[in-house]
Amino acid sequence: MDPAPAASVSDGAGVADNGVEPTPAPSPVTDRIVLLDPGHNGGNAANPAAINKKVPDGRGGTKACNTVGSSTDANDEYYAVAEHAFNFDIALRVKELLESKHVVVKMTRADDKGVGPCVNKRAEMASEVNADAMVSIHADGAAASGHGFHVAYSKPPLNAAQGTPSVSLATALRDSMSGEGLIISTYIGKQGLSARDDLAGLNLSKRPAALVECGNMKNPDDQVAMSNPQGRQRFAEGIAAGILDWLTHNSAQSLRAVTSGKTKSTTSESASSETKSTATTKSTASAKSKSSSSPSTTKSTPKSTSSGSSSTTKSSTAN
Numbered sequence: 001m002d003p004a005p006a007a008s009v010s011d012g013a014g015v016a017d018n019g020v021e022p023t024p025a026p027s028p029v030t031d032r033i034v035l036l037d038p039g040h041n042g043g044n045a046a047n048p049a050a051i052n053k054k055v056p057d058g059r060g061g062t063k064a065c066n067t068v069g070s071s072t073d074a075n076d077e078y079y080a081v082a083e084h085a086f087n088f089d090i091a092l093r094v095k096e097l098l099e100s101k102h103v104v105v106k107m108t109r110a111d112d113k114g115v116g117p118c119v120n121k122r123a124e125m126a127s128e129v130n131a132d133a134m135v136s137i138h139a140d141g142a143a144a145s146g147h148g149f150h151v152a153y154s155k156p157p158l159n160a161a162q163g164t165p166s167v168s169l170a171t172a173l174r175d176s177m178s179g180e181g182l183i184i185s186t187y188i189g190k191q192g193l194s195a196r197d198d199l200a201g202l203n204l205s206k207r208p209a210a211l212v213e214c215g216n217m218k219n220p221d222d223q224v225a226m227s228n229p230q231g232r233q234r235f236a237e238g239i240a241a242g243i244l245d246w247l248t249h250n251s252a253q254s255l256r257a258v259t260s261g262k263t264k265s266t267t268s269e270s271a272s273s274e275t276k277s278t279a280t281t282k283s284t285a286s287a288k289s290k291s292s293s294s295p296s297t298t299k300s301t302p303k304s305t306s307s308g309s310s311s312t313t314k315s316s317t318a319n
């Protein structure tokens with residue numbers, strides 16, 4: 001049976017008597033642009049020459065174009081997961097969730113079979129696609145005892161976008177993932193946030209950017225969550241909700257003003273719940289640019305009695 005023409009519909013919710021649907025209030029996220037950056041790539045391992053090429057790290061040094069990424073240690077087919085594949089799957093899930101809210105989603109890689117792109121190129125893409133935000137998606141490879149997610153941002157910030165906008169993006173992601181019931185990292189960062197000076201993709205971004213480490217692939221509990229569709233959807237829901245919340249609270253105009261330098265610098269840490277943390281700052285070392293293969297040289301000693309969840313350990317699988 002043919003559907004009735006719209007003009008004759010009189011009992012549909014939201015349809016006025018004259019058949020014209022009322023114009024919905026514009027959503028603050030409609031047509032906003034988000035660049036999703038699933039870390040690594042499926043072809044990296046087979047192409048060491050390409051991914052070991054040195055690229056700028058954003059703080060005067062260099063680092064590898066890209067890396068292979070982490071993986072679970074499981075031999076079991078079900079639980080054996082490569083980070084690049086996990087990251088890509090999560091990104092696709094986030095993409096679908098964002099697009100359902102009419103966000104325009106771009107990706108730094110189109111599939112999980114290629115090589116790279118290099119981390120500096122990924123950061124450049126954020127500007128090229130005019131992204132409101134870039135969110136990199138990773139999973140860590142740390143000591144098996146540590147578990148849970150954390151979100152990294154660039155510190156000290158190298159431009160206005162890396163100041164308050166990036167810290168608030170990281171904070172929104174932390175809050176939404178936590179709200180989704182995901183466990184905040186027990187082994188790195190402070191309350192799920194990690195200030196980093198060594199992640200080139202964040203250092204080089206001229207747009208608000210944050211990097212999510214969904215969990216630790218070496219941890220048995222995290223491994224289970226990362227290996228099944230329900231668990232993965234939960235990561236994606238948490239990430240998508242954080243992005244949507246942040247977009248809602250950061251208008252395109254306000255971001256343009258910040259990134260074009262028309263407002264006072266926002267490089268303070270005021271938005272960060274990490275403000276008081278000195279445990280993760282490496283002030284005197286931040287200018288070092290010896291392409292750090294030894295991130296632990298400046299370990300500070302947290303004096304606080306709090307939680308024990310703070311640490312200078314750096315996640316190892318992002319670059």
Ligand code: ZN
Nearest residue numbers: 039138317318
């Ligand atoms: Zn990674």
